[in-house]
Amino acid sequence: MNLxxxxxxxTGRPLPARDxxxxxxxxxxxxxxxxxxxxxxxxxxxxxxxxxxxxxDALTLSFRWESDVPSPDPITLIxxxxxxxxxxxxxRDATTLGVAAIHFVATEKSEPSYAQSSLWREGEWERHLLAxxxxxxxxxxxxxxxxxxxxxLLAQLPAAHTRIALDNxxxxxxxxxxxxxxDHPLALALGPERGWGACDRVALRGAGFTLTHLGRRVLRLExxxxxxxxxxxxxxxxx
Amino acid sequence: MNLxxxxxxxTGRPLPARDxxxxxxxxxxxxxxxxxxxxxxxxxxxxxxxxxxxxxDALTLSFRWESDVPSPDPITLIxxxxxxxxxxxxxRDATTLGVAAIHFVATEKSEPSYAQSSLWREGEWERHLLAxxxxxxxxxxxxxxxxxxxxxLLAQLPAAHTRIALDNxxxxxxxxxxxxxxDHPLALALGPERGWGACDRVALRGAGFTLTHLGRRVLRLExxxxxxxxxxxxxxxxx
Numbered sequence: 001m002n003l004x005x006x007x008x009x010x011t012g013r014p015l016p017a018r019d020x021x022x023x024x025x026x027x028x029x030x031x032x033x034x035x036x037x038x039x040x041x042x043x044x045x046x047x048x049x050x051x052x053x054x055x056x057d058a059l060t061l062s063f064r065w066e067s068d069v070p071s072p073d074p075i076t077l078i079x080x081x082x083x084x085x086x087x088x089x090x091x092r093d094a095t096t097l098g099v100a101a102i103h104f105v106a107t108e109k110s111e112p113s114y115a116q117s118s119l120w121r122e123g124e125w126e127r128h129l130l131a132x133x134x135x136x137x138x139x140x141x142x143x144x145x146x147x148x149x150x151x152x153l154l155a156q157l158p159a160a161h162t163r164i165a166l167d168n169x170x171x172x173x174x175x176x177x178x179x180x181x182x183d184h185p186l187a188l189a190l191g192p193e194r195g196w197g198a199c200d201r202v203a204l205r206g207a208g209f210t211l212t213h214l215g216r217r218v219l220r221l222e223x224x225x226x227x228x229x230x231x232x233x234x235x236x237x238x239x
Numbered sequence: 240m241n242l243x244x245x246x247x248x249x250t251g252r253p254l255p256a257r258d259x260x261x262x263x264x265x266x267x268x269x270x271x272x273x274x275x276x277x278x279x280x281x282x283x284x285x286x287x288x289x290x291x292x293x294x295x296d297a298l299t300l301s302f303r304w305e306s307d308v309p310s311p312d313p314i315t316l317i318x319x320x321x322x323x324x325x326x327x328x329x330x331r332d333a334t335t336l337g338v339a340a341i342h343f344v345a346t347e348k349s350e351p352s353y354a355q356s357s358l359w360r361e362g363e364w365e366r367h368l369l370a371x372x373x374x375x376x377x378x379x380x381x382x383x384x385x386x387x388x389x390x391x392l393l394a395q396l397p398a399a400h401t402r403i404a405l406d407n408x409x410x411x412x413x414x415x416x417x418x419x420x421x422d423h424p425l426a427l428a429l430g431p432e433r434g435w436g437a438c439d440r441v442a443l444r445g446a447g448f449t450l451t452h453l454g455r456r457v458l459r460l461e462x463x464x465x466x467x468x469x470x471x472x473x474x475x476x477x478x
Contacts, residue, residue, distance in 0.1 A: 136456040176473035234415035
């Protein structure tokens with residue numbers, strides 16, 4: 001944890017000693033009463049936290065926030081519903097790299113049972129977003145959905161988005177050579193582990209997506225997500 | 240496994256039924272006698288394998304190899320000795336993305352005990368290379384070392400290599416904006432999780448490395464390795 005993130009409602013009450021952030025402050029950062037640490041308000045400013053007092057069951061904290069509130073890079077990541085372990089990595093790493101939204105969508109070759117994973121049913125997905133943001137030293141956590149079909153999602157995508165999909169099989173050009181406007185919002189779509197189906201491609205092309213590839217080597221989905229975000233971030237001038 | 244890899248000495252003898260490749264052929268690919276599959280000769284050609292016969296304890300296989308033998312992308316990845324779980328991911332993912340060599344080196348802030356991990360002592364590292372190559376549909380497995388210091392490694396680096404290091408703290412420019420010649424071999428260096436120390440930086444600069452960064456967000460080491468390889472591969476025209 002490079003930065004400890006707090007929800008607004010958490011900043012006015014003691015932090016339970018069993019909370020992972022409390023344990024991190026005491027056991028890893030070895031802070032005592034009066035100690036300060038880097039803190040962030042979820043989707044708000046960064047700042048400094050201070051431990052006012054420590055009791056056996058809670059820490060009393062105070063915060064001073066910076067005036068700057070960051071805004072997310074307007075990138076919407078669309079991913080075919082993937083194996084839970086793959087989805088965990090993508091939630092964390094895409095948040096670290098910085099996106100505005102991540103939508104896991106049902107596609108032709110998605111395995112429907114993946115939607116029943118505890119990752120989605122029990123709210124575990126939020127934990128991976130927080131870990132990704134804390135790693136990046138950022139307060140920004142993307143909007144996430146996991147209950148829509150590809151078609152439904154595409155129908156809602158705002159018109160201004162540049163639209164790029166990754167495809168191992170039918171892409172005519174590499175993503176690295178594809179022009180990406182710097183100042184437009186961007187939608188980047190990756191299929192699930194087994195790739196896009198024919199109807200998915202019809203939907204993507206119909207919605208104005210260009211199919212691009214990442215070279216001749218077949219990457220794991222979570223690796224492809226990092227590589228594609230890296231290239232789009234670089235094209236937008238962030239790296 | 241997109242491709243089953245074999246060492247030359249393995250192709251002339253039966254494949255034990257307990258070998259993971261045998262189990263993959265029978266249980267995942269559901270091949271029977273006469274069935275064919277995509278095969279590769281380690282650091283040699285790709286081709287087709289055929290199951291000639293199946294007994295209770297082994298498969299008898301035959302192979303036909305293509306005439307093309309691929310050559311590795313001349314990228315040398317240098318990484319400060321990292322946590323074993325981080326090193327596992329880098330071994331696999333760098334092999335998937337395609338490099339000629341991976342050197343894990345002792346640096347100022349490397350934790351020496353990491354060198355005692357079963358990953359290195361018991362040869363487990365080779366398994367991650369094979370998994371990475373099979374994923375990429377490639378036969379090419381990089382040369383790997385894990386017993387040198389950064390200084391020793393730098394002293395041996397051939398003169399022709401373009402030299403780029405990643406650094407969160409002292410880099411003057413982003414990797415994405417740094418010119419990378421297409422046709423030169425390249426050395427790309429990343430520090431361990433805790434970053435480079437002052438003496439590491441002296442050694443790197445003395446050896447002609449340019450320090451570059453990957454933007455303002457702090458990435459996990461394994462994510463940074465994928466991002467840096469993606470940008471260098473893209474600059475060299477491979478993506």
